[in-house]
Amino acid sequence: MQTAAPYPIDTQRYARCIAASRRIRWDIDRDVIRGRSFDLSHKFLPDGLSLVDELTFLTPAEQRFLSQVQGRTYANMFGLVERFVSAKVTDLSRDHCLGDQTALEALVRFTDEELKHQELFRRIEKLVAVQMPAGYHFDAMPNDVAAFVLSKRNWAVLAMICQLELFSQAHYRASISTATGLSDLYKDVFLYHWREESQHAIMDELEWLREDARIENSERDAAIDDLVALVAGMDEILQAQAKADAGYFLKVTGKQENSVQAMEIEATVLKAYRWTYIVTGVLEPRFCKLLGDMVSEAQMARIQSAMAPLMYAMPASGQPLRAMAA
Numbered sequence: 001m002q003t004a005a006p007y008p009i010d011t012q013r014y015a016r017c018i019a020a021s022r023r024i025r026w027d028i029d030r031d032v033i034r035g036r037s038f039d040l041s042h043k044f045l046p047d048g049l050s051l052v053d054e055l056t057f058l059t060p061a062e063q064r065f066l067s068q069v070q071g072r073t074y075a076n077m078f079g080l081v082e083r084f085v086s087a088k089v090t091d092l093s094r095d096h097c098l099g100d101q102t103a104l105e106a107l108v109r110f111t112d113e114e115l116k117h118q119e120l121f122r123r124i125e126k127l128v129a130v131q132m133p134a135g136y137h138f139d140a141m142p143n144d145v146a147a148f149v150l151s152k153r154n155w156a157v158l159a160m161i162c163q164l165e166l167f168s169q170a171h172y173r174a175s176i177s178t179a180t181g182l183s184d185l186y187k188d189v190f191l192y193h194w195r196e197e198s199q200h201a202i203m204d205e206l207e208w209l210r211e212d213a214r215i216e217n218s219e220r221d222a223a224i225d226d227l228v229a230l231v232a233g234m235d236e237i238l239q240a241q242a243k244a245d246a247g248y249f250l251k252v253t254g255k256q257e258n259s260v261q262a263m264e265i266e267a268t269v270l271k272a273y274r275w276t277y278i279v280t281g282v283l284e285p286r287f288c289k290l291l292g293d294m295v296s297e298a299q300m301a302r303i304q305s306a307m308a309p310l311m312y313a314m315p316a317s318g319q320p321l322r323a324m325a326a
Helices: 011-024 028-033 060-094 101-131 142-150 154-176 184-214 217-253 260-283 285-294 297-310 320-324
Strands: none
Touching: 011 101, 011 184, 028 101, 028 184, 060 101, 060 142, 060 154, 060 184, 060 217, 060 260, 101 184, 142 154, 142 217, 154 184, 154 217, 154 260, 154 285, 184 285, 217 260, 217 297, 260 285, 260 297, 285 297
């Protein structure tokens, strides 16, 4: 067991996370769901994330339904990634067991909250399934995905987790919280999720910096290869889910599955998923600053080269931040 870290422990930042955790603690039934069900007369995801407004041949009702399909997947995706996040944070907490007890408490709270989030998203899937037509499926298996992610080097896993939790903050602040016409229950799910994830992102940063200080440049080089592999693995999940979600939408709406419009729907859903789950993370300013301070110019060039084929996936407006808030 590692009992000391070369990177100094910022006890006060962990302590502030504990204080915030105590102050904002919420309950799934009492605070979030409150006996409600989903109102399908409203969108789930805003256009800045779903990109349904780019499918101009769809009726408003069809755009609304496609946003609900994508919003259902959005909740399931967070339930998926939080399986490996909670496992990794449990592992990180062992480093502090015989060391800084404030850091230990903060990470234990982090794990507890991630487990609660997984339960929240399982509950949301059950509620949505009652309201929406049969036939939707989300096939990525949380334990299989977690096993793949956790097989990679710590630096790469922590980079991915930090990116995920930072872009979840950006999605809520810039898009979900400001959008009009969304389901009230759906907005509340991500309001309460955001409140706790704000602290998690701070601890992600602290633990990633601690890991970065521990390793040599040669290990960081290898970890960058792992990070690229993790993004590629995420993209495989997104390709499969975009195909499944587009197929479900076409079947429910009665549209021809082999038409030009069907191909455009699937391509736009995949573009939206790459934008939402990969590109917004690549562009997130705090993540960019952290990564840029850790890697060399040559290492950054490798990362950018690997990401280049995915960077087309932005809103058609060409103004990502403004479009996300639309």
